[in-house]
Amino acid sequence: xxxxxxxxxxxxxxxxxxxxxxxxxxxxxxxxxxxxxxxxxxxxxxxxxxxxxxxxxxxxxxxxxxxxxxxxxxxxxxxxxxxxxxxxxxxxxxxxxxxxxxxxxxxxxxxxxxxxxxxxxxxxxxxxxxxxxxxxxxxxxxxxxxxxxxxxxxxxxxxxxxxxxxxxxxxxxxxxxxxxxxxxxxxxxxxxxxxxxxxxxxxxxxxxxxxxxxxxxxxxxxxxxxxxxxxxxxxxxxxxxxxxxxxxxxxxx
Amino acid sequence: xxxxxxxxxxxxxxxxxxxxxxxxxxxxxxxxxxxxxxxxxxxxxxxxxxxxxxxxxxxxxxxxxxxxxxxxxxxxxxxxxxxxxxxxxxxxxxxxxxxxxxxxxxxxxxxxxxxxxxxxxxxxxxxxxxxxxxxxxxxxxxxxxxxxxxxxxxxxxxxxxxxxxxxxxxxxxxxxxxxxxxxxxxxxxxxxxxxxxxxxxxxxxxxxxxxxxxxxxxx
Numbered sequence: 016x017x018x019x020x021x022x023x024x025x026x027x028x029x030x031x032x033x034x035x036x037x038x039x040x041x042x043x044x045x046x047x048x049x050x051x052x053x054x055x056x057x058x059x060x061x062x063x064x065x066x067x068x069x070x071x072x073x074x075x076x077x078x079x080x081x082x083x084x085x086x087x088x089x090x091x092x093x094x095x096x097x098x099x100x101x102x103x104x105x106x107x108x109x110x111x112x113x114x115x116x117x118x119x120x121x122x123x124x125x126x127x128x129x130x131x132x133x134x135x136x137x138x139x140x141x142x143x144x145x146x147x148x149x150x151x152x153x154x155x156x157x158x159x160x161x162x163x164x165x166x167x168x169x170x171x172x173x174x175x176x177x178x179x180x181x182x183x184x185x186x187x188x189x190x191x192x193x194x195x196x197x198x199x200x201x202x203x204x205x206x207x208x209x210x211x212x213x214x215x216x217x218x219x220x221x222x223x224x225x226x227x228x229x230x231x232x233x234x235x236x237x238x239x240x241x242x243x244x245x246x247x248x249x250x251x252x253x254x255x256x257x258x259x260x261x262x263x264x265x266x267x268x
Numbered sequence: 269x270x271x272x273x274x275x276x277x278x279x280x281x282x283x284x285x286x287x288x289x290x291x292x293x294x295x296x297x298x299x300x301x302x303x304x305x306x307x308x309x310x311x312x313x314x315x316x317x318x319x320x321x322x323x324x325x326x327x328x329x330x331x332x333x334x335x336x337x338x339x340x341x342x343x344x345x346x347x348x349x350x351x352x353x354x355x356x357x358x359x360x361x362x363x364x365x366x367x368x369x370x371x372x373x374x375x376x377x378x379x380x381x382x383x384x385x386x387x388x389x390x391x392x393x394x395x396x397x398x399x400x401x402x403x404x405x406x407x408x409x410x411x412x413x414x415x416x417x418x419x420x421x422x423x424x425x426x427x428x429x430x431x432x433x434x435x436x437x438x439x440x441x442x443x444x445x446x447x448x449x450x451x452x453x454x455x456x457x458x459x460x461x462x463x464x465x466x467x468x469x470x471x472x473x474x475x476x477x478x479x480x481x482x483x484x485x486x487x
Contacts, residue, residue: 169357176320177416178347179373187359263324264342 030055073136081135085142089115092150096251099154101161104258109251114149117247121145121239130235144215144236145243148200152244153251156196160252163188164259171266181260189252196248197241204237213237270297272334273424273456274319279328281314281479288314289479292328296472301450302458303470311479312460313354316426319458320351347374350422354429356413358401363387363412367397370419379419386415389448391441407438414442418449425449427459431466439463 021029033055040048072080093111100106122142125131131141164171167188174184182189207213208230212220216233220226259267274296281289289311296302304312317323319330321342330337337345358366367387368378384394390411401409410430417425427446431439443466449455461467475483 167359169353170359172322173353173357173359173413174369174373175342176322176346176351176353177370177373178343178350179369180343183373261324263321263338265322265324 069135069139072139073134076135078133081138084135084139085118088139088142088146089118092146096150096153096157100157100255103157103160103255106157106255109254110150110153112254113153113247113251114146116250117149117243118142118145120246121243124242125235125239128235130232141239145239148240149243149247152196152200152248155199156192156248156252157255159195160188160192160255163191168266175264175266181257181264185256185259189256192252193245193248197245200241200244204241207233207237270299272296273298273300273332275331275334276319277329277331279315279318279325279330281311281318281323282326287479289318289325292479292481294474294481294484296456296458298456299450299454300456300472301447301470302456302472302474303467304458304460304474304476305462305464305467306476306482309478310476312476313428315476316351316428316458316460320349320426321345322351343373347420348422349424349426350417351426352414352417352428352430355433356410358409358412361400362397363399363401363404364397366401366412366416367419370416374420382419383415386418387412390415390445407434407441410434410438411441414445422455424456424458427457427461429460429462432462443469 033051036051037048039045040051072084090111092114093107096110096114097106100110103109122131122138122145125141126133131137171184171188175181203211203213213233213236215236216226216229219229219232261267272295276292276294279289279292280287292311292315304315306312314323318325319337321337321340324338332340332345332349359369360366364378364383367383371378380397383397387393387396392408392411396404396408396412404412410433414430425446431442434442446457446459447469450457459466459470467473471487473483473485474481
Protein backbone atom coordinates (compact mmCIF):
# COMPACT_ATOMS: atom_id res chain seq x y z
CA UNK A 16 0.00 0.00 0.00
CA UNK A 17 1.98 2.94 -1.28
CA UNK A 18 -0.85 5.38 -1.80
CA UNK A 19 -0.27 7.82 1.05
CA UNK A 20 -2.96 10.32 0.54
CA UNK A 21 -5.81 10.54 3.03
CA UNK A 22 -8.58 12.65 1.59
CA UNK A 23 -10.67 15.09 3.62
CA UNK A 24 -13.62 12.73 3.20
CA UNK A 25 -11.57 9.88 4.69
CA UNK A 26 -10.60 12.10 7.64
CA UNK A 27 -14.23 12.97 8.28
CA UNK A 28 -15.18 9.29 8.21
CA UNK A 29 -12.29 8.50 10.58
CA UNK A 30 -13.78 10.94 13.06
CA UNK A 31 -16.51 8.32 13.59
CA UNK A 32 -13.93 6.76 15.94
CA UNK A 33 -14.19 9.84 18.17
CA UNK A 34 -17.97 9.52 18.10
CA UNK A 35 -17.56 5.94 19.36
CA UNK A 36 -15.42 7.22 22.24
CA UNK A 37 -18.05 9.87 23.02
CA UNK A 38 -20.77 7.20 23.04
CA UNK A 39 -18.76 5.09 25.50
CA UNK A 40 -18.34 8.19 27.66
CA UNK A 41 -22.10 8.84 27.55
CA UNK A 42 -23.07 5.24 28.31
CA UNK A 43 -20.59 4.73 31.14
CA UNK A 44 -21.04 8.26 32.54
CA UNK A 45 -17.27 8.81 32.55
CA UNK A 46 -17.52 12.59 32.45
CA UNK A 47 -14.77 12.70 29.83
CA UNK A 48 -16.91 13.99 26.96
CA UNK A 49 -15.57 17.53 27.06
CA UNK A 50 -11.97 16.28 27.33
CA UNK A 51 -12.41 13.87 24.39
CA UNK A 52 -13.95 16.61 22.27
CA UNK A 53 -11.21 19.14 23.11
CA UNK A 54 -8.51 16.49 22.57
CA UNK A 55 -9.90 15.65 19.14
CA UNK A 56 -10.10 19.31 18.11
CA UNK A 57 -6.60 20.00 19.41
CA UNK A 58 -5.23 16.98 17.54
CA UNK A 59 -6.66 18.21 14.28
CA UNK A 60 -5.65 21.86 14.74
CA UNK A 61 -2.16 21.20 16.14
CA UNK A 62 -1.28 18.59 13.54
CA UNK A 63 -2.58 20.67 10.62
CA UNK A 64 -0.56 23.65 11.86
CA UNK A 65 2.61 21.62 12.40
CA UNK A 66 2.05 19.85 9.06
CA UNK A 67 2.04 23.15 7.17
CA UNK A 68 4.91 24.57 9.29
CA UNK A 69 7.07 21.49 8.68
CA UNK A 70 6.19 21.50 5.00
CA UNK A 71 7.42 25.09 4.80
CA UNK A 72 10.58 24.39 6.82
CA UNK A 73 11.46 21.31 4.75
CA UNK A 74 11.13 23.30 1.53
CA UNK A 75 13.07 26.24 2.96
CA UNK A 76 15.97 23.99 4.06
CA UNK A 77 17.58 26.81 6.03
CA UNK A 78 20.05 25.95 8.78
CA UNK A 79 18.92 28.74 11.13
CA UNK A 80 15.24 27.91 10.77
CA UNK A 81 15.99 24.22 11.39
CA UNK A 82 18.01 25.09 14.49
CA UNK A 83 15.19 27.32 15.71
CA UNK A 84 12.76 24.41 15.32
CA UNK A 85 15.12 22.12 17.26
CA UNK A 86 15.33 24.71 20.03
CA UNK A 87 11.56 25.18 20.03
CA UNK A 88 11.04 21.43 20.56
CA UNK A 89 13.63 21.25 23.35
CA UNK A 90 12.26 24.31 25.20
CA UNK A 91 8.72 22.92 25.04
CA UNK A 92 9.92 19.54 26.31
CA UNK A 93 11.72 21.30 29.19
CA UNK A 94 8.60 23.34 30.09
CA UNK A 95 6.54 20.14 30.27
CA UNK A 96 9.14 18.15 32.23
CA UNK A 97 9.48 21.04 34.70
CA UNK A 98 5.77 20.81 35.51
CA UNK A 99 6.39 17.38 37.04
CA UNK A 100 9.13 18.40 39.46
CA UNK A 101 6.91 18.91 42.50
CA UNK A 102 8.65 22.07 43.65
CA UNK A 103 12.29 21.51 42.69
CA UNK A 104 14.19 24.81 42.47
CA UNK A 105 15.12 26.05 38.99
CA UNK A 106 13.14 23.17 37.49
CA UNK A 107 12.95 24.70 34.02
CA UNK A 108 16.70 25.44 33.77
CA UNK A 109 17.56 21.94 35.02
CA UNK A 110 15.15 20.32 32.55
CA UNK A 111 16.41 22.48 29.69
CA UNK A 112 20.03 21.57 30.35
CA UNK A 113 19.20 17.87 30.81
CA UNK A 114 17.00 17.51 27.73
CA UNK A 115 19.12 19.89 25.63
CA UNK A 116 22.42 18.14 26.35
CA UNK A 117 20.86 14.66 26.04
CA UNK A 118 19.32 15.53 22.68
CA UNK A 119 22.45 17.27 21.38
CA UNK A 120 24.72 14.34 22.27
CA UNK A 121 22.41 11.86 20.53
CA UNK A 122 22.15 14.04 17.42
CA UNK A 123 25.94 14.45 17.25
CA UNK A 124 26.51 10.69 17.55
CA UNK A 125 23.94 10.04 14.82
CA UNK A 126 25.64 12.57 12.51
CA UNK A 127 29.12 11.25 13.14
CA UNK A 128 27.95 7.67 12.56
CA UNK A 129 26.31 8.73 9.31
CA UNK A 130 22.89 7.49 10.41
CA UNK A 131 21.44 10.99 10.09
CA UNK A 132 21.80 13.66 7.41
CA UNK A 133 21.62 17.38 8.03
CA UNK A 134 18.30 17.93 6.34
CA UNK A 135 15.26 19.39 8.11
CA UNK A 136 13.14 16.36 7.18
CA UNK A 137 15.46 14.16 9.26
CA UNK A 138 16.64 16.56 11.96
CA UNK A 139 13.24 17.86 13.09
CA UNK A 140 11.39 14.53 13.47
CA UNK A 141 14.37 12.84 15.15
CA UNK A 142 14.77 15.78 17.56
CA UNK A 143 11.07 15.51 18.40
CA UNK A 144 11.45 11.80 19.04
CA UNK A 145 14.51 12.23 21.26
CA UNK A 146 13.23 15.26 23.17
CA UNK A 147 9.81 13.79 23.88
CA UNK A 148 11.35 10.60 25.25
CA UNK A 149 13.85 12.61 27.29
CA UNK A 150 10.96 14.73 28.60
CA UNK A 151 9.02 11.68 29.75
CA UNK A 152 12.10 10.08 31.28
CA UNK A 153 13.14 13.24 33.13
CA UNK A 154 9.57 13.57 34.46
CA UNK A 155 9.63 9.97 35.71
CA UNK A 156 13.01 10.66 37.31
CA UNK A 157 11.66 13.73 39.15
CA UNK A 158 8.64 11.80 40.43
CA UNK A 159 10.84 8.95 41.64
CA UNK A 160 13.17 11.40 43.36
CA UNK A 161 10.30 13.16 45.15
CA UNK A 162 8.87 9.84 46.33
CA UNK A 163 12.27 8.57 47.51
CA UNK A 164 13.03 11.74 49.46
CA UNK A 165 9.71 11.27 51.27
CA UNK A 166 10.14 7.52 51.89
CA UNK A 167 13.82 7.66 52.80
CA UNK A 168 13.85 10.95 54.71
CA UNK A 169 15.00 9.31 57.96
CA UNK A 170 17.82 7.44 56.21
CA UNK A 171 19.07 10.62 54.54
CA UNK A 172 19.00 12.40 57.92
CA UNK A 173 20.96 9.56 59.53
CA UNK A 174 23.62 9.73 56.84
CA UNK A 175 23.93 13.50 57.20
CA UNK A 176 24.21 13.07 60.97
CA UNK A 177 27.09 10.65 60.42
CA UNK A 178 28.93 13.36 58.46
CA UNK A 179 27.99 12.35 54.92
CA UNK A 180 28.01 14.96 52.20
CA UNK A 181 24.62 15.57 50.56
CA UNK A 182 25.72 13.61 47.50
CA UNK A 183 26.82 10.64 49.62
CA UNK A 184 23.55 10.79 51.58
CA UNK A 185 21.52 10.87 48.38
CA UNK A 186 23.44 8.39 46.18
CA UNK A 187 20.83 5.55 46.37
CA UNK A 188 18.01 8.02 45.61
CA UNK A 189 19.83 9.38 42.55
CA UNK A 190 20.56 5.84 41.36
CA UNK A 191 16.93 4.81 41.80
CA UNK A 192 15.71 7.91 39.98
CA UNK A 193 17.92 7.19 36.94
CA UNK A 194 16.95 3.51 36.94
CA UNK A 195 13.21 4.29 37.10
CA UNK A 196 13.51 6.73 34.22
CA UNK A 197 15.53 4.35 32.03
CA UNK A 198 13.43 1.25 32.71
CA UNK A 199 10.67 1.95 30.13
CA UNK A 200 13.22 2.53 27.32
CA UNK A 201 15.05 -0.66 28.21
CA UNK A 202 11.79 -2.65 28.41
CA UNK A 203 10.69 -1.22 25.08
CA UNK A 204 13.98 -2.25 23.49
CA UNK A 205 13.57 -5.78 24.88
CA UNK A 206 10.10 -6.26 23.42
CA UNK A 207 10.44 -4.33 20.17
CA UNK A 208 9.36 -6.47 17.23
CA UNK A 209 7.75 -9.01 19.57
CA UNK A 210 5.03 -6.87 21.11
CA UNK A 211 5.08 -3.64 19.17
CA UNK A 212 6.17 -2.37 15.78
CA UNK A 213 7.29 1.10 16.77
CA UNK A 214 6.37 4.35 15.05
CA UNK A 215 9.56 4.99 13.10
CA UNK A 216 9.66 1.53 11.56
CA UNK A 217 5.90 1.41 10.93
CA UNK A 218 6.01 4.84 9.32
CA UNK A 219 8.79 3.84 6.96
CA UNK A 220 7.01 0.61 5.99
CA UNK A 221 3.84 2.61 5.49
CA UNK A 222 5.78 4.78 3.08
CA UNK A 223 6.82 1.68 1.14
CA UNK A 224 10.34 1.16 2.53
CA UNK A 225 11.48 -2.47 2.76
CA UNK A 226 11.06 -3.86 6.32
CA UNK A 227 14.73 -4.96 6.30
CA UNK A 228 15.72 -1.34 5.73
CA UNK A 229 13.13 0.07 8.12
CA UNK A 230 14.44 -2.03 11.00
CA UNK A 231 17.89 -0.49 10.62
CA UNK A 232 16.41 2.91 11.37
CA UNK A 233 14.47 1.45 14.27
CA UNK A 234 17.63 -0.10 15.75
CA UNK A 235 19.30 3.32 15.65
CA UNK A 236 16.23 4.89 17.26
CA UNK A 237 16.09 2.33 20.09
CA UNK A 238 19.79 2.81 20.90
CA UNK A 239 19.32 6.56 20.71
CA UNK A 240 16.39 6.49 23.14
CA UNK A 241 18.18 4.33 25.72
CA UNK A 242 21.20 6.65 25.63
CA UNK A 243 19.18 9.86 25.73
CA UNK A 244 16.89 8.84 28.57
CA UNK A 245 19.88 7.71 30.61
CA UNK A 246 21.96 10.78 29.90
CA UNK A 247 19.15 13.33 30.34
CA UNK A 248 17.92 11.78 33.59
CA UNK A 249 21.44 11.52 34.96
CA UNK A 250 21.99 15.24 34.33
CA UNK A 251 18.56 16.16 35.72
CA UNK A 252 18.99 14.01 38.85
CA UNK A 253 22.46 15.32 39.66
CA UNK A 254 21.28 18.91 39.24
CA UNK A 255 17.95 18.44 41.05
CA UNK A 256 18.94 16.58 44.23
CA UNK A 257 20.71 19.66 45.62
CA UNK A 258 17.46 21.58 45.82
CA UNK A 259 16.30 19.26 48.62
CA UNK A 260 19.01 20.74 50.87
CA UNK A 261 20.01 24.20 52.03
CA UNK A 262 23.53 25.63 52.03
CA UNK A 263 24.13 24.28 55.58
CA UNK A 264 23.63 20.79 54.12
CA UNK A 265 20.35 20.36 55.98
CA UNK A 266 17.49 18.38 54.49
CA UNK A 267 14.57 20.71 53.81
CA UNK A 268 10.99 19.83 54.83
CA UNK B 269 39.25 22.57 85.21
CA UNK B 270 37.86 21.31 81.87
CA UNK B 271 37.44 23.75 79.01
CA UNK B 272 33.95 24.52 77.66
CA UNK B 273 33.28 22.41 74.59
CA UNK B 274 29.89 24.03 73.89
CA UNK B 275 28.57 27.45 74.76
CA UNK B 276 24.93 28.07 73.87
CA UNK B 277 24.04 31.76 73.84
CA UNK B 278 20.36 32.71 73.84
CA UNK B 279 19.16 30.08 71.36
CA UNK B 280 15.68 30.60 69.93
CA UNK B 281 13.91 28.46 67.38
CA UNK B 282 10.60 29.04 65.66
CA UNK B 283 8.71 26.84 63.20
CA UNK B 284 5.40 27.75 61.58
CA UNK B 285 5.33 30.91 63.72
CA UNK B 286 5.44 28.76 66.86
CA UNK B 287 8.18 29.30 69.44
CA UNK B 288 9.79 25.90 69.99
CA UNK B 289 12.87 27.09 71.91
CA UNK B 290 13.26 30.31 73.86
CA UNK B 291 16.40 31.88 75.33
CA UNK B 292 18.36 28.65 75.81
CA UNK B 293 21.80 29.35 77.26
CA UNK B 294 24.18 26.92 78.95
CA UNK B 295 27.75 25.74 78.81
CA UNK B 296 28.98 22.17 78.42
CA UNK B 297 32.46 21.24 79.57
CA UNK B 298 34.69 18.64 77.96
CA UNK B 299 33.88 15.18 79.32
CA UNK B 300 30.56 16.10 80.92
CA UNK B 301 27.56 13.79 80.87
CA UNK B 302 24.70 16.20 80.27
CA UNK B 303 21.23 14.74 80.73
CA UNK B 304 18.26 16.68 79.42
CA UNK B 305 14.67 15.86 80.32
CA UNK B 306 11.24 17.42 80.06
CA UNK B 307 7.74 16.62 78.85
CA UNK B 308 7.01 15.78 75.21
CA UNK B 309 7.05 18.92 73.08
CA UNK B 310 9.39 20.79 75.41
CA UNK B 311 11.94 21.18 72.63
CA UNK B 312 14.60 18.70 73.80
CA UNK B 313 14.98 16.89 70.49
CA UNK B 314 14.90 20.15 68.54
CA UNK B 315 17.69 21.50 70.73
CA UNK B 316 19.79 18.39 70.09
CA UNK B 317 19.16 18.65 66.31
CA UNK B 318 20.28 22.29 66.36
CA UNK B 319 23.47 21.33 68.19
CA UNK B 320 23.94 18.58 65.55
CA UNK B 321 23.44 21.25 62.79
CA UNK B 322 20.58 19.22 61.33
CA UNK B 323 18.45 22.32 62.01
CA UNK B 324 19.48 25.96 62.25
CA UNK B 325 18.57 28.18 65.17
CA UNK B 326 16.32 31.17 64.42
CA UNK B 327 18.54 33.37 66.57
CA UNK B 328 21.38 33.00 69.06
CA UNK B 329 24.75 31.39 68.77
CA UNK B 330 26.39 28.06 69.61
CA UNK B 331 30.15 27.95 70.09
CA UNK B 332 31.99 24.65 69.71
CA UNK B 333 35.57 24.93 70.97
CA UNK B 334 35.00 28.73 71.03
CA UNK B 335 34.06 28.86 67.33
CA UNK B 336 30.55 29.42 65.96
CA UNK B 337 29.21 26.05 64.75
CA UNK B 338 28.02 27.77 61.56
CA UNK B 339 31.65 28.48 60.70
CA UNK B 340 32.49 24.77 60.58
CA UNK B 341 32.04 22.81 57.38
CA UNK B 342 28.85 20.85 58.28
CA UNK B 343 30.16 17.43 57.27
CA UNK B 344 33.40 17.88 59.25
CA UNK B 345 31.50 19.17 62.29
CA UNK B 346 29.03 16.26 62.21
CA UNK B 347 31.92 13.81 62.22
CA UNK B 348 33.05 15.36 65.53
CA UNK B 349 29.59 15.84 67.02
CA UNK B 350 27.72 12.63 66.38
CA UNK B 351 23.92 12.49 66.63
CA UNK B 352 22.05 9.27 67.35
CA UNK B 353 18.30 9.16 66.65
CA UNK B 354 15.54 7.90 68.89
CA UNK B 355 14.27 5.35 66.37
CA UNK B 356 17.15 4.85 63.99
CA UNK B 357 16.64 3.61 60.50
CA UNK B 358 19.28 1.28 59.18
CA UNK B 359 20.06 1.55 55.49
CA UNK B 360 21.31 -0.80 52.77
CA UNK B 361 20.76 -4.55 53.15
CA UNK B 362 23.04 -5.79 55.90
CA UNK B 363 24.52 -4.65 59.20
CA UNK B 364 27.87 -4.34 57.42
CA UNK B 365 26.36 -1.87 54.91
CA UNK B 366 25.69 0.37 57.91
CA UNK B 367 29.02 -0.11 59.62
CA UNK B 368 31.01 0.39 56.43
CA UNK B 369 29.21 3.65 55.58
CA UNK B 370 31.31 5.84 57.94
CA UNK B 371 34.41 4.47 56.14
CA UNK B 372 32.92 5.11 52.69
CA UNK B 373 32.21 8.75 53.43
CA UNK B 374 35.81 9.18 54.62
CA UNK B 375 37.11 7.27 51.58
CA UNK B 376 38.76 4.70 53.87
CA UNK B 377 38.86 0.94 53.78
CA UNK B 378 36.37 -0.81 56.08
CA UNK B 379 38.06 -1.88 59.33
CA UNK B 380 36.28 -5.13 60.04
CA UNK B 381 38.26 -5.77 63.25
CA UNK B 382 37.13 -2.48 64.76
CA UNK B 383 33.53 -3.12 63.72
CA UNK B 384 33.55 -6.57 65.33
CA UNK B 385 35.19 -5.16 68.49
CA UNK B 386 32.38 -2.58 68.81
CA UNK B 387 29.68 -5.15 68.02
CA UNK B 388 31.06 -7.29 70.86
CA UNK B 389 31.01 -4.29 73.23
CA UNK B 390 27.23 -4.12 72.77
CA UNK B 391 26.73 -7.88 73.09
CA UNK B 392 26.57 -8.77 69.40
CA UNK B 393 29.05 -11.08 67.68
CA UNK B 394 30.84 -11.08 64.33
CA UNK B 395 28.05 -13.06 62.65
CA UNK B 396 25.87 -9.94 62.84
CA UNK B 397 27.93 -8.24 60.12
CA UNK B 398 26.27 -10.34 57.43
CA UNK B 399 22.78 -10.28 58.94
CA UNK B 400 20.00 -8.61 57.03
CA UNK B 401 18.74 -5.43 58.68
CA UNK B 402 15.25 -6.93 58.42
CA UNK B 403 16.25 -9.95 60.51
CA UNK B 404 17.40 -8.15 63.65
CA UNK B 405 15.30 -6.85 66.55
CA UNK B 406 14.61 -3.21 67.43
CA UNK B 407 17.09 -3.37 70.31
CA UNK B 408 19.79 -4.82 68.06
CA UNK B 409 19.10 -2.10 65.46
CA UNK B 410 19.56 0.59 68.11
CA UNK B 411 22.85 -0.98 69.19
CA UNK B 412 24.09 -1.16 65.57
CA UNK B 413 23.01 2.46 65.03
CA UNK B 414 24.91 3.57 68.13
CA UNK B 415 28.16 1.87 67.19
CA UNK B 416 27.79 3.27 63.66
CA UNK B 417 28.47 6.62 65.36
CA UNK B 418 31.49 5.26 67.20
CA UNK B 419 33.59 3.62 64.50
CA UNK B 420 35.65 6.80 64.26
CA UNK B 421 36.71 8.90 67.19
CA UNK B 422 34.11 11.45 68.06
CA UNK B 423 34.30 14.40 70.50
CA UNK B 424 30.62 14.54 71.38
CA UNK B 425 27.72 12.11 71.34
CA UNK B 426 24.22 13.53 71.06
CA UNK B 427 21.71 10.88 72.13
CA UNK B 428 18.02 11.41 71.51
CA UNK B 429 16.06 9.07 73.80
CA UNK B 430 18.10 6.14 72.54
CA UNK B 431 16.72 3.70 75.13
CA UNK B 432 13.09 4.79 75.11
CA UNK B 433 11.83 2.09 72.76
CA UNK B 434 13.96 -0.72 74.22
CA UNK B 435 13.35 -3.45 76.77
CA UNK B 436 15.24 -3.48 80.08
CA UNK B 437 18.08 -5.71 78.85
CA UNK B 438 18.76 -3.72 75.69
CA UNK B 439 18.49 -0.42 77.58
CA UNK B 440 21.07 -1.60 80.11
CA UNK B 441 23.54 -2.60 77.38
CA UNK B 442 23.23 0.84 75.75
CA UNK B 443 23.45 2.64 79.12
CA UNK B 444 26.60 0.72 80.08
CA UNK B 445 28.25 1.64 76.80
CA UNK B 446 27.33 5.32 77.22
CA UNK B 447 28.83 5.42 80.74
CA UNK B 448 31.99 3.65 79.53
CA UNK B 449 32.42 6.06 76.61
CA UNK B 450 31.94 9.04 78.90
CA UNK B 451 34.05 7.88 81.83
CA UNK B 452 36.80 5.87 80.16
CA UNK B 453 37.15 7.61 76.80
CA UNK B 454 36.21 11.13 78.00
CA UNK B 455 33.58 11.56 75.27
CA UNK B 456 31.22 14.42 76.07
CA UNK B 457 27.62 13.18 76.06
CA UNK B 458 24.39 15.17 75.71
CA UNK B 459 21.62 12.73 76.43
CA UNK B 460 17.92 13.48 76.07
CA UNK B 461 15.92 11.06 78.21
CA UNK B 462 12.51 10.58 79.76
CA UNK B 463 13.84 8.00 82.19
CA UNK B 464 14.35 9.53 85.70
CA UNK B 465 17.11 7.00 86.55
CA UNK B 466 19.06 7.90 83.43
CA UNK B 467 18.49 11.60 84.06
CA UNK B 468 19.98 11.32 87.57
CA UNK B 469 23.19 9.87 86.14
CA UNK B 470 24.07 13.19 84.50
CA UNK B 471 26.92 15.23 85.91
CA UNK B 472 25.07 18.19 84.44
CA UNK B 473 21.27 17.98 84.43
CA UNK B 474 18.85 20.21 82.55
CA UNK B 475 15.05 20.20 82.84
CA UNK B 476 13.12 21.82 80.01
CA UNK B 477 9.50 22.98 79.90
CA UNK B 478 7.77 24.65 76.96
CA UNK B 479 10.99 25.42 75.13
CA UNK B 480 12.76 26.95 78.11
CA UNK B 481 15.21 25.74 80.72
CA UNK B 482 13.30 25.31 83.98
CA UNK B 483 16.09 23.89 86.14
CA UNK B 484 19.79 23.29 85.71
CA UNK B 485 22.06 21.39 88.06
CA UNK B 486 25.85 20.90 87.94
CA UNK B 487 27.56 18.22 89.97
